[in-house]
Amino acid sequence: MTTDQAPSPALDALRQRIDTIDAELHRLLMERVRVIDGIVAAKRASGADGVMFRPDREADMMRRMVERHAGTLPLTSVEHIWREIITACTRLQGDFRVFIDGSADVADMRDLARFYFGFSVEMDCPGDASDVVGTVAASHSDLGLVALTERSEIPWWRGLGLEGAQIIARLPFLVAHERPADLDGLVISRPVPNAGEPDTRVFDARWTGLLPGSLMNTGIEVLSFFRTADGVDALLAASGEMSEADVLALCAAAGAEPDVIRPVGGYASPIDIETDSDGDEDFDTGAD
Numbered sequence: 060m061t062t063d064q065a066p067s068p069a070l071d072a073l074r075q076r077i078d079t080i081d082a083e084l085h086r087l088l089m090e091r092v093r094v095i096d097g098i099v100a101a102k103r104a105s106g107a108d109g110v111m112f113r114p115d116r117e118a119d120m121m122r123r124m125v126e127r128h129a130g131t132l133p134l135t136s137v138e139h140i141w142r143e144i145i146t147a148c149t150r151l152q153g154d155f156r157v158f159i160d161g162s163a164d165v166a167d168m169r170d171l172a173r174f175y176f177g178f179s180v181e182m183d184c185p186g187d188a189s190d191v192v193g194t195v196a197a198s199h200s201d202l203g204l205v206a207l208t209e210r211s212e213i214p215w216w217r218g219l220g221l222e223g224a225q226i227i228a229r230l231p232f233l234v235a236h237e238r239p240a241d242l243d244g245l246v247i248s249r250p251v252p253n254a255g256e257p258d259t260r261v262f263d264a265r266w267t268g269l270l271p272g273s274l275m276n277t278g279i280e281v282l283s284f285f286r287t288a289d290g291v292d293a294l295l296a297a298s299g300e301m302s303e304a305d306v307l308a309l310c311a312a313a314g315a316e317p318d319v320i321r322p323v324g325g326y327a328s329p330i331d332i333e334t335d336s337d338g339d340e341d342f343d344t345g346a347d
């Protein structure tokens with residue numbers, strides 16, 4: 060018999076405390092769902108239909124979670140628990156599927172989808188990233204998950220647009236050197252009703268010539284690019300405070316003169332949980 064099985068009043072008392080906490084957590088979860096019922100009614104009354112995810116609200120919730128977190132429970136475990144809760148609560152408002160990009164590593168892509176959208180959501184793989192974009196654009200409220208690679212085999216973002224499928228989130232949202240489900244990806248959906256201004260805007264930009272290295276020094280991030288016969292198709296991310304004209308001017312100053320620049324969505328800025336604004340390592344991510 061191990062010590063653990065030996066009668067110990069102290070251990071019994073602690074387990075009773077865990078049981079009480081679990082019952083309270085469960086009670087609070089059920090109470091949360093009753094509040095969601097009210098949110099469903101309020102959204103219906105305001106005419107909201109289609110995509111029920113509200114990425115800007117979720118980003119705020121996650122930021123507050125990071126701020127209040129303390130102790131040894133890895134922050135990414137808390138994140139995962141909340142992702143399961145939020146997705147379950149969103150599905151109660153209207154069901155949806157997640158279409159995943161078949162050109163990425165299957166295991167990494169499934170991990171990413173399961174981490175953010177839980178284990179009960181239906182997943183499907185219609186093909187490559189372009190197929191995901193097309194399938195989401197033709198859907199009522201489904202989501203797409205596309206892997207971000209620096210150099211893309213296809214300019215899959217050409218099918219995006221603010222009226223159809225667009226970028227609504229960037230993953231992982233909590234950034235750490237080592238974390239579970241760490242594939243870089245973008246979430247795609249049809250327009251989110253009453254969406255706020257994103258921290259970062261994303262553009263489809265095309266120009267003739269090379270990709271100037273100095274573009275990255277302008278504050279613009281090249282999320283991905285595709286080389287055409289005589290130029291570049293790029294997916295560019297810029298601060299939400301920059302206008303389309305600002306982005307165009309920065310590109311031109313760096314030596315790329317886009318003849319096409321189109322907004323294709325945006326996202327809440329991911330949070331680096333290893334380095335706070337002072338540069339201190341503050342959060343336990345569960346990494347070795």
Ligand SMILES: C=C(O[C@@H]1C=C(C(=O)O)C=C[C@H]1O)C(=O)O
Nearest residue numbers: 098111112113116117145148149
């Ligand atoms: C509850 C809402 O809908 C969704 C579910 C959320 C949740 O469970 O907390 C948060 C944002 C939305 O993605 C909402 O819009 O507030």
